[in-house]
Amino acid sequence: MITIESLDKSHSTDVVKILIDSFSKNYDKKINESIFSSDEVDGIVALEKGNVLGYASIHYIKKITRKSGIIEDVVVKENQRGKGIGKLLVNTLIEKAKKNNCDKIILSSSEKNLKFYQKLGFQKNEFEMIMRI
Numbered sequence: 001m002i003t004i005e006s007l008d009k010s011h012s013t014d015v016v017k018i019l020i021d022s023f024s025k026n027y028d029k030k031i032n033e034s035i036f037s038s039d040e041v042d043g044i045v046a047l048e049k050g051n052v053l054g055y056a057s058i059h060y061i062k063k064i065t066r067k068s069g070i071i072e073d074v075v076v077k078e079n080q081r082g083k084g085i086g087k088l089l090v091n092t093l094i095e096k097a098k099k100n101n102c103d104k105i106i107l108s109s110s111e112k113n114l115k116f117y118q119k120l121g122f123q124k125n126e127f128e129m130i131m132r133i
Contacts, residue, residue: 001100002053002085004092007043014052015045015051022075042096046085053080069097072109090120111113 009014039059046054054076058069071093076085096106108128109117118124 001048002048002088004044004046004081004088007045007057011052011055012047015043015055018052018055018075018077021067021078023073032062038119040062042093042100044089044092044096045103046089053077054085054089056086056093056107058093060097060102069093069100069105070103071105074107087120088115090117094120 022062025132041057041059043057045052054074056071056074059069061068061070071090074086076089094105105122107117107122114124
């Protein structure tokens, strides 16, 4: 049975490996520390028999009159995809955002994942501009 738990340091090595495998070799050991460094971040893991199958996080941003959540790094091990783990992770983050009184949740997605997020209730909204530095 797959369970969702809050991220703790015992998961860090597995989470960093999943991030590297899913995104980029540019992830390094600094992530090991940074995913635990902020009170404004909720990280969660999907576990089965103690094995980390996926990871996701939501960052909270306080503005003058409201609070937003930004979902980042929704990742599932390649051999575990298609089993509903990503959906379970995202739905858990949505509930966390509600409990934290967020008025909206923002996420960036690749074109190939748009339908996945739309099925969960997300809508294409605005254009995002990025400058990588």
